[in-house]
Amino acid sequence: MLHEFTISMSLKKVDEAIEKLNFHGYYNLYYNQPIEQFTEDNGYGFRELMDADVDLKIFLEETDEAPVDVEKVREEIASILEMKKEAIHYQFVEAQDWQQPFPIINLQNGWYIKPTHAEEEVEGRVIHFEPPRAFGSGLHETTQDCLRFILREDLRGKKILDLGTGAGLLSIAAALVGAEQVVAVDIEDVEDEVLYNARLNKVEKRISVIQGDVLHPTFRVDGLFDWILVNIAANEIKKLYAFLDSHLVSNGKLLLSGMVEWNYKEALDVYAEKGYHVEQISHSNEWVTALVTKKKG
Ligand SMILES: C[S@@+](CC[C@H](N)C(=O)[O-])C[C@H]1O[C@@H](n2cnc3c(N)ncnc32)[C@H](O)[C@@H]1O
Structure with a gap:
């Protein structure tokens, strides 16, 4: 009471x-x-x-x-x-x-995001998830759109960089469809939360977490990646061009999200002008997510 x-x-x-x-x-x-x-x-x-x-x-x-x-x-x-x-x-x-429990989310592609407290069975593949304190609950349109792009792939053997990982859902999804190594980055200290969620899905061994401001000139990540995921916002996407380009393999993919109807064209133009190919764009309400390929160099 x-x-x-x-x-x-x-x-x-x-x-x-x-x-x-x-x-x-x-x-x-x-x-x-x-x-x-x-x-x-x-x-x-x-x-x-x-x-x-x-x-x-x-x-x-x-x-x-x-x-x-x-x-x-x-x-x-x-x-x-x-x-x-x-x-x-x-x-x-x-x-x-x-007490308003976080619902099970049906991603409409055979996958569900299932909060730890939910007892119902679902018929499909599941991302187990502890509902977080902040953004990254899985409810946001951009997260769901990114997840739909990732979960249809076979990422076996691929290296993934997830910039602005939040609670780690995109990293976990990439690992669940086979990614060999995922580096998850956030400006906040999210390591415990991301690894906790990763453990729920038994993919923690393939995910490492770094705290850092990806826009800061001293920010460094070693190596090249097959996919880079960026769900932050259009300005960050524009500013990150040089960083992303230098960390993406030839023919690699960028999943860019957090853009809105009134700024996505300008952000994607930065990549198109450098020869990147915009493969697919999805719109959910005002939110825009794009899959972009780096042309073979
Ligand atoms: C829109 S949320 C996306 C979270 C998660 N990737 C998802 O799709 O549900 C953006 C995340 O980017 C992080 N972020 C914002 N600016 C950043 C920066 N400059 N460097 C690193 N992370 C940043 C925020 O802390 C937040 O967790």
Whole structure:
């Protein structure tokens, strides 16, 4: 059983309120960051709305050993935050309302992404996956489109570089269709997460993870690759031309994603002008993914 107390307040005051509540033993607190999304040349940008109001939610779990007296809690919160208790909205929350399990994803190509908590059987091939904290859940259009490009291939014996690996789904998919060696790179420290997911799929021995900013002039990866996967954004794809070209074998493939309708042509032109061949483009809503081949040199 879960009790939810909600207080509407200005974003500027929320940190101080959380600190006070923590001090009095209320730790299960949550609010949605008020964010405005806008389009920009490189896709989408976000800005925090500093003058907005937010709903700060305080959750209390009730057990047989620890019953919750709702009125007393409201009074206590009101006194901690020096406000009227009538301004604290209360509701009882059923467990299933706040636990929204990550679904099994059908990639519509015979493959499924199956979260570790899912018990149902699926008829097809499976990428096992621990739903992550951030991007890379497998739900995003770009991830799914990249996966469909990768999973139809036979990558036995191939070397793959995955730039912006996130939770590692694309690397794992490449290994599942045979890749001999996958190097996964991210600016964030994702090694534990990627290798955990790789172990779920028994491909961890073929995946190594590097933390680094692929745009930084000092960033280095040794060797040549048969495929390079880049699901970041159009600007990064444009800037990465020299790096990708110097790490891709002749006749190698680039899988480029994270572009949007209003910038993909410009990004792909950078490659076309150098003689790369755009083999296939997929569109999912505004998101664009392209498979590009380096001409034989
Ligand atoms: C759109 S997500 C893609 C994640 C995953 N490849 C997928 O398809 O689900 C982009 C990832 O690129 C990473 N990233 C962004 N800029 C980067 C950079 N300059 N160098 C390395 N990684 C970067 C982010 O941390 C994020 O994990």
